[in-house]
Amino acid sequence: MRLDDEVESQNVEDRRGGGMRMGGGIGIGTIVIALAASYFFGINPMTIINGAQVLQGNAPQRSATTNAPPAEDAGSHFVRRVLGNTERTWQHIFRTQLNQDYPSPKLVLFSDATPTACGTGQSAMGPFYCPPDRTVYIDLSFYRELRERFGAGGDFAQAYVIAHEVGHHIQNVVGISDKYEAARAHMSPTRANALSVRLELQADCFAGVWAAVAQQLNAKLMEPGDFEQGLTAAGAIGDDRLQRQSQGRVVPEAFTHGTSEQRQRWLRRGLTTGDVRQCDTFSAQSL
Template sequence: MRLDDEAESQHVEDRRGGFGGLGGKSIGIGTVIIALAASYFFGIDPMLIMQGASVLQGSGPPQQQQQANRPPATDQMTVFTRRVLGNTERTWQHIFETQLNRRYAPPTLVLFSGATPTACGTGQSAMGPFYCPGDQKVYIDLAFYDELRQRFGAGGDFAQAYVIAHEIGHHVQNLLGVSDKVDNARRRMGQAQANQLSVRMELQADCLAGVWAATAQRANQQLLEPGDIEEGLKAAAAIGDDRLQRQSQGYVVPEAFTHGSSEQRVRWLRRGIESGDIRKCDAFAARDL
């Protein structure tokens, strides 16, 4: 990808190495539980409690500790992530205006390491990147890019951009009311049916990631380089439920799928890329996934 001319997003919250994240050694799980309980029962900002714990257990003022532990905001992967996010903001604003006749409200992307509090509960690096509709934030530990390359064999900058774009796809679903409808429907279903609905939601997010890529490329013919699309499709295949299940347990249980098979994920990402049309991403109406 050619991102040198792309403006970086300003909607990024960097919690790495600070008390916004919970990955540092100075904050134990007991402090986290107390902080979240105080927030629930008394309305106290959990960050205040964790900041106080950092001061008591650390050797210097909070700001000095935070600056000492946090990776530089200008490191290559942080800049890359900010630029991809910035492009998604401009691209989705265009899509919302031209295809939906409404304005796009961008999410905040949170960089963290280890664990961090979210409106959806404690986020863990082991969960991989995720979107929380409760606070409209995308959470990512940049170490996932290394795992994507080393564990899943899906390297390349567009593979990494696809990961971000997929989570932004969930934000688009939230803005359009899809997330609420799915959550309400899941509560009335058994586990197997709820899983099937989750698969359709994830495949739609893959398709929306493809719509972003296609629309961004039309706006800037120099954005994507030869081989980029193949990187994204390879990443989609690498994180299909069937492949992950086979790697972890040696066999596949389709009824337990929550994100879709490798073939399905590739198909829906490709659909978005080839059409560039958000209307082609209605995975809920599709008879065959």
């Protein structure tokens, strides 16, 4: 991606290095249990982690030291430029396709842990979007894991991660998230997981719509191979692949984000159409 000429977003807060520390620490066992609960029972993993902190007297505390990266570090510039492009692109999409204005989300850069309106955000949970405060949270160490553990490197792969979370913001703004939560509350864990898959695949499709329209607005933004990087990243974090790596077997009824093939398919749909109307995963007979 050619981002040098992109105007940086002013909606980014950098909490790295001086935000939160966990008093006494949360063990890897707690994180594993939280992830398992998310897979098998549809429970927000942060709920379990926050509960463990309270029981252990490990409420998040302000760190007494600051190890924040320089304010002008490359990672911060990259995120600000990508978010800035999503703001301008989605404003265009909202006006031309939805006939309304686009309210931009905030984005918080953090390390280890940070307070959110959804509970304590943990680096171990990966990037996430919190609907109540309309904010994307990301620890940039996730990009290293994406590159080294999953073999999905490159600027566009990293931008796709941000665009996916912004996709959840789109769902929140247009009312999809509220309908999803209302429906999910009355479902069995298996059915709730299946509905979650549709929510996540739509966010993938929205990420593709952003990229397609961004390229239409600026033909120099994307470089050869960029879209392939995004598709590689989407395939690398499919539920089937992650389950096979972590537990050696695949449990389809525990899927919450979709298979590698599904994630790539819906991202590609957004990339090829640039049309939000093509992202209705909830009505699709086949994912």
